[in-house]
Amino acid sequence: MDTTPTPKNNIGKPMNRVDGRLKVTGAATYSAEYNLPNMSYAVLVGSTIAKGRIKNIDARAAERAPGVLAVITHFNSPKVPGFVPTGKDPSQPQTVGGRLKVFNDDLVRFNDQPIAVVVADTLERARYAARLVKAQYEQDKHVTDMAVGIxxxxxxxxxxxxxxxxxxxxxxxxxxxxxxxxxxxxxxxxxxxEVHHPMELQSITAHWEAPDRLTIYDKTQGTMATRRDFAKEWGLPEENVKVIATFVGGAFGNALHSWPHESAAIIAAKKVNRPVKLVLTREQMTTMVGYxxxxxxxxxxxxxxxxxxxxxxxxxxxxxxxxxxxxxxxxxxxxxxxxxxxxxxxxxxxxxxxxxxxxxxxxxxxxxxxxxxxxxxxxxxxxxxxxxxxxxxxxxxxxxxxxxxxxxxxxxxxxxxxxxxxxxxxxxxxxxxxxxxxxxxxxxxxxxxxxxxRGSSQANIRLLPNGTVLLQSAVTDIGPGTGTAMTQIAADTLGLSPDKIKFEWGNSQFAPAPTQGGSAIVNTVGPAVQEACLALKEKLRTMAATSNTAFASAKKEDVVFADGYVGLNGNPSARASFADLLKQADGGFVTVESKPQGDNQxxxxxxxxxxxxxxxxxxxxxxxxxxxxxxxxxxxxxxxxxxxxxxxxxxxxxxxxxxxxxxxxxxxxxxxxxxxxxxxxxxxxxxxxxxxxxxxxxxxxxxxxxxxxxxxxxxxxxxxxxxxxxxxxxxxxxxxxxxxxxxxxxxx
Missing domain, CATH: 3.30.365.10 (Aldehyde oxidase/xanthine dehydrogenase, molybdopterin binding domain)
Incomplete structure (x- = not known):
């Protein structure tokens, strides 16, 4: 493969964000903004004690409220296959995939723990009905003072x-x-x-497209990790779970885990057999998604x-x-x-x-x-x-x-x-x-x-008929400008203008990528994008050699890529456009996996x-x-x-x-x-x-x-x-x- 780097014309420049216009004009769609047919709305009810057991939950008034589709508690929740007994392992005694088993038992472990979720045909009706849910507890003595706990x-x-x-x-x-x-x-x-408090509240829209096929529009820092968590939770093949997180309105770590509210929304969608949207309140951002x-x-x-x-x-x-x-x-x-x-x-x-x-x-x-x-x-x-x-x-x-x-x-x-x-x-x-x-x-x-x-990552790349290049990665962009950086890397590697590069991200069906966290995304996804572009260049060089004898006899180091053309140093007449070469191709993606260099690490x-x-x-x-x-x-x-x-x-x-x-x-x-x-x-x-x-x-x-x-x-x-x-x-x-x-x- 030709690994000779293209001169850096874009890397290092203060290029504007490729998604900037979408964000400032309101055209960017965040997880709470997807509107699906037959949408329903969920509101969580939290415990009012910090430790104890739930004796009873009176949901009768809420269930009779206008527009209410369901009130789900541990008494009537659909069984979740992954919520199996965890034994006595102290590192994760009551959790699955790093989160509490919501609506799975009568124990209360912290104040404002979700004990019920109300689903209605409008958000306002769900909010109203949630206030009607009343719980009785057997309260235990709690400890929240670090001076005592230490x-x-x-x-x-x-x-x-x-x-x-x-x-x-x-x-x-x-x-x-x-x-x-x-x-x-x-x-x-x-x-x-200290609490994260990003501008965007934590939110999820869950949709069971079939009994064994789940799509979620989620505020997450890792589409692949979220897919893995909920596939395991519901006993599904990972390919049957699709996670969309194209735009994330700030996350400083609070979207690194899958949380109880996400499980609650998925349970609710299963119960009512409709898409369910759940958005946390600012208070719930303090109690439910880490700190x-x-x-x-x-x-x-x-x-x-x-x-x-x-x-x-x-x-x-x-x-x-x-x-x-x-x-x-x-x-x-x-x-x-x-x-x-x-x-x-x-x-x-x-x-x-x-x-x-x-x-x-x-x-x-x-x-x-x-x-x-x-x-x-x-x-x-x-x-x-x-x-x-x-x-x-x-x-x-x-x-x-x-x-x-x-x-x-x-x-x-x-x-x-x-x-x-x-x-x-x-x-x-x-x-x-x-x-x-x-x-x-x-x-x-x-x-x-x-x-x-630096971890392992993949990138999909495809040359389109109009001479532009499409790259896809499951990576999310929580605000640092990942999409822009990948566009610049691809533009330099291919010798193209950045406006000829389209980078798509935030979909678990794209090429696998790690969770955005730990300062590792440019280090990990960047090389995958670079290597995908180099693989495309090699493919183009091979196609040029097939159609032009000048390229067939040329040394690899003499082949240049610039402005959407393949050319030869010292031979101005040897020139082939990407678009013309594409006519020889099968039109499919070139997928490249990039792995860390073990000896260096x-x-x-x-x-x-x-x-x-x-x-x-x-x-x-x-x-x-x-x-x-x-x-x-x-x-x-x-x-x-x-x-x-x-x-x-x-x-x-x-x-x-x-x-x-x-x-x-x-x-x-x-x-x-x-x-x-x-x-x-x-x-x-x-x-x-x-x-x-x-x-x-x-x-x-x-x-x-x-x-x-x-x-x-x-x-x-x-x-x-x-x-x-x-x-x-x-x-x-x-x-x-x-x-x-x-x-x-x-x-x-």
């Missing part, structure tokens, strides 16, 4: 089964060696529960007087539900970020009577970085050293966790770019030294890293890196914190689209502002119910909270992750932002806030 924290089952698991205890050198170090610190850090778990952390660190780290101990306890173990890589960055002969990590989970958490952008690493990067700043202060200089003195030229060389690492370049842009030279070692009227001014930094993961440690610099102003009388400047610099390999990549970095930075200053899901432990259940009480950052974020990319290709040189952006965009702001607040005020969010009451 006392019973335990080693995850995953770590017990696999001592090399990322959540298992890790020791390099001597454990807890910081306790004998020359300069020591020991600090505790807390990140509260960043409350996490307590402690970091012990020691260093020499000249700033060499001698030991780090990082402990973490994360929140999970009582019915399912959820874990994340909170302590991973500590193992590999800085040079230290002694590093050990311990990760535990605490089971509470709440719904199961889920990975939230920068899963685990964003939480862990707050503790590690705050501790780095604290140690630098103890040493009377500039925090960037302290990090440079402990820079690693190879992975200290496993001794492997980095596939690439341009973190020092990120330091330099960010420091220049934020005005780091104005930072004073003594906190509280800079003022601007009534405002105290401070500077802080935080480092982030995330694995440059085995021989190198592959990570993306970010450095975030914050300038903050803190009002000395009111304690108000304003982020006046935020600079985010990334080493993410080749940047396919400067504009969409910059959008991702800015979005992550805003999310980091939320982590640092505003976000906190408060629960009333008397009832186990959240009180911050809407966007009036749960504070996400708004325009007034965010400065004009500056973004800079090193833009150096990684030679080992894939042929494109990409490494991934989505997670590093937020990892390190919260500690950068917290460190800047300390530099401004001299007050170290270790429990987020940093609110005025903690500074006055």
């Amino acid at each position: 006392q019973q924290a335990f080693v995850p089952t995953q770590a017990k089964r696999n001592p090399k698991s990322g959540v298992a205890d890790y020791v390099r050198g001597t454990a807890d060696a910081y306790k004998t170090g020359a300069v020591q610190l020991e600090s505790e850090y807390v990140i509260p529960t 960043r778990p409350f996490t307590w952390q402690k970091v012990g660190m020691s260093a020499t007087p000249d700033g060499r780290i001698t030991a780090i101990t990082h402990e973490a306890v994360g929140q999970t539900s009582s019915y399912e173990e959820f874990t994340e890589s909170t302590v991973q960055q500590t193992r590999m970020m800085y040079q230290s002969p002694n590093v050990n990590t311990r990760y535990r989970i605490a089971a509470l009577d709440v719904s199961t958490p889920i990975w939230m952008r920068g899963p685990g690493e964003a939480t862990g970085a707050f503790a590690l990067e705050s501790a780095m700043d604290e140690m630098a202060h103890l040493l009377n050293m500039d925090p960037m200089e302290f990090r440079l003195r402990n820079y690693t030229d190879k992975d200290p966790e496993n001794g492997k060389p980095w596939s690439s690492k341009f973190l020092k370049e990120c330091y330099q770019m960010g420091a220049e842009r934020v005005g780091w030279n104005k930072r004073q070692l003594k906190p509280g030294s800079l003022r601007d009227g009534d405002w105290l001014v401070g500077y802080g930094m935080g480092v982030g890293t995330f694995g440059a993961h 085995k021989n190198y440690s592959m990570y993306s890196y970010s450095v975030h610099f914050a300038e903050v102003r803190v009002h000395q009388l009111t304690g108000e914190v304003r982020v006046s400047k935020l600079v985010s610099c990334a080493d993410a390999g080749t940047i396919v689209n400067e504009k969409t990549a910059g959008n991702q970095m800015k979005g992550g930075a805003v999310g980091g502002i939320g982590m640092a200053l505003t976000e906190h899901a408060l629960i009333d432990d008397r009832f186990g119910r959240y009180v911050t259940k809407d966007l009036a009480e749960y504070h996400v950052p708004v325009h007034a909270d965010a400065p004009d974020v500056q973004v800079a990319f090193v833009n150096q290709p990684d030679p080992y992750v894939n042929a494109l040189g990409t490494k991934g952006i989505g997670e590093i965009a937020i990892i390190g932002v919260a500690p950068a702001i917290a460190n800047a607040v300390f530099n401004a005020t001299g007050k170290r806030v270790r429990e987020l969010p940093i609110t005025p009451d903690k500074l006055i």
